[in-house]
Amino acid sequence: DSGVTQTPKHLITATGQRVTLRCSPRSGDLSVYWYQQSLDQGLQFLIQYYNGEERAKGNILERFSAQQFPDLHSELNLSSLELGDSALYFCASSVGPTGGQFFGPGTRLTVL
Amino acid sequence: GQQVMQIPQYQHVQEGEDFTTYCNSSTTLSNIQWYKQRPGGHPVFLIQLVKSGEVKKQKRLTFQFGEAKKNSSLHITATQTTDVGTYFCAGPHAGGTSYGKLTFGQGTILTVHP
Numbered sequence: 001d002s003g004v005t006q007t008p009k010h011l012i013t014a015t016g017q018r019v020t021l022r023c024s025p026r027s028g029d030l031s032v033y034w035y036q037q038s039l040d041q042g043l044q045f046l047i048q049y050y051n052g053e054e055r056a057k058g059n060i061l062e063r064f065s066a067q068q069f070p071d072l073h074s075e076l077n078l079s080s081l082e083l084g085d086s087a088l089y090f091c092a093s094s095v096g097p098t099g100g101q102f103f104g105p106g107t108r109l110t111v112l
Numbered sequence: 113g114q115q116v117m118q119i120p121q122y123q124h125v126q127e128g129e130d131f132t133t134y135c136n137s138s139t140t141l142s143n144i145q146w147y148k149q150r151p152g153g154h155p156v157f158l159i160q161l162v163k164s165g166e167v168k169k170q171k172r173l174t175f176q177f178g179e180a181k182k183n184s185s186l187h188i189t190a191t192q193t194t195d196v197g198t199y200f201c202a203g204p205h206a207g208g209t210s211y212g213k214l215t216f217g218q219g220t221i222l223t224v225h226p
Contacts, residue, residue, distance in 0.1 A: 002156070033214070043155065043200065043216040056205070056213040090154060098204050100145055100157040101214065 003027065004104035006091050012110045018079040021107045025072055025093030031055070032074040033094075033101060034066055038087040049074055050097045081111045114139050116203050118217035126225050131188040133220035135201035142204060144177055144184040145214070150197040158186075191224045198222070 003026035011019055025032050034046040045058035049068035060066075063081075068074045078085060088108050092101035115138040125131050135144065143162045147155040159168055161177035161184065168175045174187045188195055198219040205213045 002154070042218045045213050045215065048213065058213055092155075098142075100160050102157060103147075103154040106154050 002102040002104065004091060004093050004102050006089075006104035006107050008107060009105065010108050010110075012112065013081060014112055015081055015083060017081050017111075018077065019081065019109065021076040021078070021089050021091075021109075023074045023076070023091030023093075023104060025074070025091075026102055029093035029095050029102070030072065031094045031097055031101075032068055032072070033092040034060075034074070034076050035090040035092065035103075036087050037090060037106075041087075043090075046076070048097075055097055078109070083111050085109065086111045114203065114205060114215050116201060116215045116217040118201055118220055120220055121218065122221050122223070124223045124225065125191050127193060128190050131191050131195070131222055133186050133199050133201075133222075135184045135186075135217050137182045137203050137215075139203075140181050142181075144181075145202045145204075146175060146184075146186055147200045147202060147216075148197050149200065149219070153197075155200060188222075191222070193224050193226055196222060196224050 005024045007022045030051045033048045036044045046060045047066050048056040052068050063079050066076045088106045090106045092103045094101045117136045145160045146158040149155045165179045166177040172189045176185045198221045200216050200219045202214045202216045
C-alpha cells in the first residue's frame with residue numbers, strides 16, 4: 001500500500017459524458033501527478049500540481065482538466081469522453097516537486 | 113522533446129537466470145528512476161540514481177547510472193517468479209515549463225518461467 005488513494009476504482013460511462021477522478025496523496029506529500037496508461041501509449045504524464053499550483057503539463061487534452069485543493073487532494077476532470085479515453089488513470093505523489101513518485105491503485109475508465 | 117527508450121521490450125527467462133534491461137535518454141538527466149509494475153498493479157518506485165556512474169544494489173537488483181547521465185541499467189541476478197512484471201525507467205525534465213515532468217520508457221516486460 002503506497003498511501004495514495006484513488007476513487008473510484010472502476011468507472012464505466014458513455015461517450016460524451018463527463019467524469020471526475022479523485023486522488024488523495026500520501027500524508028506530507030505536496031506534489032500530485034496524473035498519468036494515463038493504455039496498452040498502445042504506455043504510461044503518459046498528464047499534469048503535475050505542487051502545493052496547489054500547476055507545475056508541469058504533459059500531453060493533456062483540452063477536454064481534461066485538473067486541480068489540487070487546499071487539503072492537497074486532487075481531482076482530474078475528463079469531459080466529452082471518447083472511446084479512446086478508455087484507460088487506466090493513475091495518480092502519484094511525492095514530497096517535493098521532483099523525486100521518486102508513489103502511485104495509487106488507479107482508476108480504470110471504460111467509455112462505451 | 114525528451115525521449116526515453118528501453119530495451120528489450122520483452123524478456124522471457126527461466127527461473128534462476130539473470131536479467132538486464134537498458135534505458136537510454138535523448139537528453140542528459142538530472143536523475144533516473146526505476147519502477148516496477150506487477151500485472152494488474154500500479155507502478156512501484158524502486159530507486160533513484162543521481163550521480164554520474166552511480167551503482168546501487170537492492171538485494172538481487174543492481175542499478176547503474178551512466179557516466180554521461182544519459183543511460184541506465186537494471187540487472188536482476190538469479191530471477192525468481194516474484195520478479196515478474198514490467199520494469200520502467202523514468203527521467204525527469206529539469207527547469208523550464210516541464211519542471212517535474214517524468215518521462216517513462218516503454219518498459220520491459222519480464223516473464224519468469226519456473
